[in-house]
Amino acid sequence: MIDASYLKIETPIPYALKNSSNLQNGINFAYGGTGVLKTLVDGPNLTVQIDSFEQQIKQNVYSKSDVETSIVLVNAGANDYTKFALKDRNLFEIAKFRKSLVDELSANIKRIHSLGAEKIVVSLLQPIGCLPTISVASLYHDCIDLLDLVSRDHNKMMLQIVEDLNKEIGKPVFRTLDLYNSFLTAIHTIQNNRKENSTLMNPLEPCCALLSVGYDCGKVDDKGQKKYTLCENPEVSFFWDNAHPSQNGWYSVFKQLEPSLSQITS
Known part of the structure; x- marks a missing residue:
């Protein structure tokens, strides 16, 4: 998702190429379509990805110092909500599902910290009501606010969790990346520019x-x-x-x- 050049670092190597000698820039453990829980894609979820991260540490691929000075990006959740919307479809259960998802995500980021990471960035959920598969309901005229509300509620819970964890630890180990407002601002800017062009x-x-x-x-x-x-x-x-x-x-x-x-x- 994130171009490493924006962080002024080299691009981490995909986990599938972990046997490469070029591991000094880190590893990307992400697997397309997966999430925090089980999604529509049969692949390693976030827990399994952290298992792989831990294994690299145990094998001394990365030292304690390497982990402590690294930036760990956690970007997960959108595919979980997609699976819920397509398979479960019971919006009355969305609050219960959201809590289970956020609880598991919280446990995962705490585990990453327990492995030695001191700078963990958690992406907030983008406005899923703006995805074309959803906004088609408005003929691509507007984002669907009812679905954007799901993102806002998720993000509100994650912001509180990050704040509480940092207070508990006594330093800002956890930070957030606001994809929600960044997406909305970018989309609205283009929409406004279209009025003139x-x-x-x-x-x-x-x-x-x-x-x-x-x-x-x-x-x-x-x-x-x-x-x-x-x-x-x-x-x-x-x-x-x-x-x-x-x-x-x-x-x-x-x-x-x-x-x-x-x-x-x-």
Whole structure:
């Protein structure tokens, strides 16, 4: 998610390439589509990823000093809510689910600290009501506030947890990265600019649009026919597909995050 250059560090190597000799810049333990709990993707969740991190420490791949001086980024949760929305679909249970998710996330970040990390950054949840798969309900005109409320409630709980943990420890070990407001500001800025420049693309509309249910962006059917269309200028899109920002989208978000990113590295 985060381009390491924004933190003025080299890009960490993927965990799948851990046998490489180039480990001095850290390891990226993330696995696409997974989350804090079990998601729609069969892969290592956050707990298993931390297991792998711990194993690297036990094997002396990283020393105590390496871990203490590192920045650990934890970005998880959106895929968990996606799974809940698509599989469980009982909004009356969302509060119970959110508490179980936040409790598990809290336990995970405390475990990372117990392994020696002294600077742990937790991403707040982006406004999921702005994802094209959701905003299509407004014909890509507005974010769906009912779903954004899920993000806001999640973030409120995480902010309180981070504050409480830092008080308990006595120093600011845990910090947050505000993806929620960064996304909203970036989207609203583009929407306002479109009022003066109609050639700009609607930030809520995906560049890669699906033509049929059951297909992903880039897929073709048995006859080789494309089941998607691409926007005219992908380089100016905000969302690449129904859920993921484009390179330009992330750039717009990170322009909003720059001040907080500089504080993280200080």
